[in-house]
Amino acid sequence: MIRSATLAVGLAVIAGAAQAQAISPYASAGEQQAALTDGRATSEQLVRAYLERIERIDRAGPKLNAVLALNPHALDDARRLDAERKAGKLRGPLHGVTILLKDNIETADGTATTAGSLALAANVTNRDAPIVTRLREAGAIVLGKTNLSEWANFRGARSISGWSAVGGLVRNPYSLDRTACGSSAGSGAAVAAGLAAFAIGTETDGSITCPAALNGIVGLKPTVGLVSRTYIVPISPEQDTAGPMTRTVADAAAMLNVIAGSDPADPATKDADSRKANYLAGLKRDALKGARIGVLFPWKGRSPQTDKVFDAALQTLRDQGAVLVDVKGLDDAAASKLGDLESESLRTEFKAALNAYLASTPAAVKSRTLADLIAFNKAEARELVLFGQESFEAAQAKPPLTDPAYKEQRAAARKLARDTLDKLLADNKLDAIVSPSGGPPSVTDPVNGGPFFGSPSRLPAVSGYPHLTVPSGYATGLPVGLSFLGPEWSDARLLALGYAYEQAARARREPEFLPDVGARPEIGRAYDPR
16 A cells, blocks of 8 residues: 555656646656656656655655755756756756765765764765766756765674664665665665665675665666765775666666766776766667676575576576576685675775865864764764674774785785686686675664675675676565676676666566565465465
C-alpha cells in the first residue's frame, strides 16, 4: 500500500492551463529532458514535485533519511533555466534536471558540508567544488545534499553503514530494515526512491558501488584522476573519487561527460582532459558482441540467491555475444595482505588530507585537526552512542606522508592491485571482468552487524581503476548488482558494456518501501500459513 500511494503521487506537472501530464518520479534524466524539451514540464514544476516527494517519502511516510539538506535556491535556479530554455539557450542533456550531492561535497548555496558529523555543522564554505561548478554550468539543478555514513565510513571499526550523527540512519527503500550500504547511502537510496533525477556519490573503496548495488541503481567509480576531488572532504588522495549514481547507464554516461576533466588544483587529474571521452555517444546496444569477459566470483555459495541472479546475468551476457572466461583473483593470503596494506596506507593519508581540509574551513568550524575531532566526539554524546572512533585514533597515531614505511606500504598496495588486474586482463585477452557487486542488503543490526557476502571493490579501489555496477536482479525482492571491472581509463568501455547488458536484461524494478521482507505476500504466507 505504501508503494501504491507513493507512485500515485508521481511527478504531476502542468504543461498548460488545459493539459496535465504525469511524469514518473523514476523517469530517467533523459526522459525528463525529453519532457522539458517538448513542453510537458518545466524545471520549476519538476523541482516543486521532487521537493514534495522528499517531504512525503524521505521525511514522513517510509522516512528514508536520505536527504540531509535542501538548496534554498533550487526553485530560483529552476526558473532561471526555464527562462534560458524559453529563450532558446540549452546547455545540454542536464539542462533543468535535478541532482542531489553527497554531503561531503561543497556547494556555494548557504548549506553546510558536514560529512555527517556534528563537528562540521558550521562548515558553510560558500564555495562550489569544481565538479559542482561543472554541473551547474551544464544546467543541472542542485536540489540538496544527501546523508552518508559519517566521515565516509572512516571513523569506527564497527560503524553502521548509512548512519550519521547529523542525519540518522538511511533506510533501504526496498526493505526499510535493510542496509542502504555506504558511504554514499543517501545518494543511493534517494535515486532508488525517485527523490531526484540522479545523484553524486564518492568512493574510496566501495562507497559508490555498494550503495548503488544494494539500492538497485547504477553506480560508477571512475578511474581515479578522471574527476576532480577539490573541495570534497577527503579520506585518501590516492583512492578518492566522485562519481555518478543514476537509474540508467545512459544517465551515468551523460553525467560523466560533464564532471570528467582536469582541475589545476588537483594534480591527480592532469591527464583527465586528454583521457576523457564522449561517454554517452559511446553507448551501443551491441557492445557485448565478441567482447571477452572474465568471470570472477570467489565468494560463490555464500548467498544462493545471489548465485542464481549471477548465473542469469552470465547467460544474458552470452546471449548478447560475449565470450566468458573463468578467472581467479587473489588467493586468501594475498587478499588479506592487500587489505592490510590498504588499511595502513589509508590511515596515514586520512590524517594528512583531513588536517589540510580542516585548515581550509571557515573560522566557525572549531575542530581544526583530527585530534580536535577526536576530542569533540568524546565530548558529544550523540557521536559515539552507536560505535566508536577507532579509525580516527589509529590515523592520529600515524606518521607523516614523508615516512618511508608508509611510502613502501602504498607502493606495495598499488603494485599488488594493479599487477593482479593487469595480469588477469592481459593473460586472458579480456575487455572487462564481471562479478556480483555483493550480496543482497543485510538487516541493519546495531548490535552484531550484518553478514558480508563479498565484494569486488578492493582491487579497483586500490589500483585506481574504474568499477561500474548495474542492476542485475533480486533476491526475495532485494537488489543484487553486476559489477564490471576494467583497466585504467576504461570508463567508456565499461559504460558501453554495462549499457548493452542493461538494455538486454531490463532488470531494474521500482522499490516497494516494505517494512521488511516478511511483508512480501509469499514470505508472509510461509511465516503464518493459518
